[in-house]
Amino acid sequence: MPVIATFKTDWFRVITDITRCGVPIHEIARELDVSKSAVIGWKQGAEPGHSKGEALIEFWRSVTHLSRERLPVNIVSRRFVYGRK
Helix, strand or coil: CCEEEEEEECHHHHHHHHHHCCCCHHHHHHHHCCCHHHHHHHHCCCCCCHHHHHHHHHHHHHHHCCCHHHCCEEEEEEEECCCCC
């Protein structure tokens, strides 16, 4: 029975990865043209808007040199797919 999983970007880990590479939060904010408190909010569980989220992912890729397939995610739901007979 196949399972469909729904994933959500783990913004805490994305931002933590960037800061572990030596980029402080205020530099992330400047790069994305947002406030430092916005970045802190995302790290604490808020969701960035689509365009800022995509920009943060691209910044994460450029800093970590990892592919998008390695983007930190959490599984938020799983469901079974039942076939028809």
